[in-house]
Amino acid sequence: MxxxxxxxxxxxxxxxxxxxDDAVVRTVLDRIRAQDIEAHVRTLAAFGTRHTMSETASDTRGIGAARRWIKRELEACNAARKGRLKVRFQSHVEPAGRRIDKATEIVNVVATLPGLDPAARARIFVVSGHYDSRASDVMDARSDAPGANDDASGTAAVMAMACAMADQPTDATLVFLAVAGEEQGLLGADRFARDAAAAGERIEGMITNDIIGSPLGDDGVRREQTVRLFADGLTPMIKRVLADQRNQPGEDKFALAAREALTRIALTGGEHDTPTHQFARAIKRSAERWQPDFTVQLVARRDRFLRGGDHLPFLERGFAAVRFTEPVEDFRHQHQDLRTEGDHAFGDLPEYVDFEYVARVTRANAAALTSLARAPxxxxxxxxxxxxxxxxxxxxxxxxxxxxxxxxxxxxxxxxxxxxxxxxxxxxxxxxxxxxxxxxxxxxxxxxxxxxxxxxxxxxxxxxx
Ligand SMILES: [Zn+2]
Incomplete structure (x- = not known):
């Protein structure tokens, strides 16, 4: 012709x-099942409270029992798949402070899937959920705080991904992270990010999943086909440079790098093209390619208005980091004591979580992370x-x-x-x-x-x- x-x-x-079409991505997505996520959310909620300062000796109640169970579950899945996950606790003692009333051990569960390509293994992607929970009073370590949506949903998503990917070939390294101390000031995530920055680790992207449990907003509308992805890499740079000017100018390595980056951004009009923005675009492309009926709604803001999450300690150390959260939150079912007022039930119980929806958000994460960890x-x-x-x-x-x-x-x-x-x-x-x-x-x-x-x-x- x-x-x-x-x-x-x-x-x-x-x-x-x-x-x-990458068969590995397909395998990982097929393995993510709503019934496994449901079982994990229900088990986490059944520890009564997972408050960071709750008891640690019991095997059935409190944050100690919860983290030992998460670690055992990940190890069992890895063994069943003959996988290459390395599961460990990362622990430090946090002194008494603003939201910590006595010195408290903060323990992250860290499952690392080392990349198979020696040249790519040092490239790292991190995905997290926080397994601690809270009641109405952030210092209340005794009342029931099932934390089914906030954030057993994110923790179950991370566990499902770790299990699905355990034996699958990736070039880069993936870290599946269940952190503590989020409600007390992002303490577990801060520890992980601080160590990674100090060790010069090359984290190319970090996703936190926090409150991904329900498509049902407090307006009564279900939005099953969408999830929000908060992504802004510019404001953390500006914040860090300003803080450096107030403290000891020139002392802060990240602030110096951020100052240079901001100068380039000012010259080229790149304020929506930071590594965090590019990471978010990559997540959206991959997630929507593999799950075409599910939209990742980009929000060009680092988190919900004046609020925060476990990606912030990563952002503030210069890593690309973003947050997944359900489309419209229902504040009756987070950070609330279990109670009924008139016709309204309060509390973060599994009955308000939609496990099929969590599975969809998990697949959006998994498509992006598996693909990126196999990509150049x-x-x-x-x-x-x-x-x-x-x-x-x-x-x-x-x-x-x-x-x-x-x-x-x-x-x-x-x-x-x-x-x-x-x-x-x-x-x-x-x-x-x-x-x-x-x-x-x-x-x-x-x-x-x-x-x-x-x-x-x-x-x-x-x-x-
Ligand atoms: Zn949360």
Whole structure:
């Protein structure tokens, strides 16, 4: 067939990357079942309270029993799958403070799935839920606090993912994290993030799942096809730079890096293109590709208005970090003593959790994390050529070294759009000129793709030369 000249040119210029479906991602998603999540949420709620300062000696009540059960469950699943999870406690003693009335041992359950590619193993993705709970009074360690939605839902999601992925091949390393002390000031997550930063660990993305239990809002409307993903990498940088100016200017390594990043952002208009924004876009692309009837709603804010969660200690140390939360919260069923007032029941009980919904949110997480842990690293040194003024866009980048690299995908969007709107395959070339697409009007990114169709996080083309 004789092609029109323009079409022939387009095909010649755009070698296609095969749109493969990764069988590993499919296996992981098929293994995530609502009935397992339900069993785990019910078991966690049945410990009575999992308050961070609750008792630890009992085998049936309190936070000690809960964490020993989480660890045993993960070890049992790993053994059944002949997996390679390494499960451990990470513990420290938190001195008395604002929300801690006596020195208290804070214990995280950490399940690490080491990557199989020696060159990619140092790249880490973390997913967390918090297994501690609270009643109306944040210091009340005795009253029942079932915490089914907040946050047995997130803990069960993390356990389901760890179990589903335990024996599956990944290039990068995954860490499945059940943390304590969230309600007392993000203490467990802070400990993990602080240690990771001090050790120079390369965490490329962190997701916290907190209150992912119900599609039913306090307005009575069910929104089963959506979940919110809070993602903003800009404000933590600004906050850290301002704090550094108030304290001892120049002392804080992250603040120095953030100051440089902010300068580049100011020059290039990259305020919605921080690593955290790119991580969130990658999650949305992958989650919606594998679960097309379920939408990840990006919210360009670090968390709900003036509120916080376990991703913040990661953000504040310069890691890309985001938060999944159900579409509309019902505040009668979180941070509340179990009671009835008039016609209204209060308390965070399993009967208000929709386990099918939690399974869907878990699959959104799992699709993104499995795919990213198998994908190439994000392309490095992505440079916009600005040597001569032009209305075209010329990009180049350093070649990836992964053996299963299929090629690169250049993506772009209008400056006011939250998500990539268009893309072009460039094969294994490491430079491309996009004729008539002006860098003045669009944001550009470069994605590396493997032979199974797994996409890396996009690298923002923000560095001018
Ligand atoms: Zn919570």
């Amino acid at each position: 004789k092609l029109p000249r323009l079409a022939a040119l387009l095909i010649a210029a755009a070698p296609m990357i095969a749109l493969a 690293a994000a392309p490095q040194q992505v440079v916009m050529d600005t040597a001569a003024l032009s209305n075209d866009t010329a990009l180049s980048w350093a070649a990836n070294t992964e053996a299963d690299l299929a090629g690169y995908r250049v993506v772009w969007r209008e400056t006011t759009s939250a998500v990539w709107q268009a893309q072009r395959e460039v094969g294994r070339d490491t430079r491309v000129t996009l004729k008539g697409l002006s860098k003045d009007n669009y944001q550009f990114g470069v994605i590396a793709v493997d032979r199974d169709g797994n996409e890396s996080i996009a690298s923002f083309a923000g560095v001018a030369r």
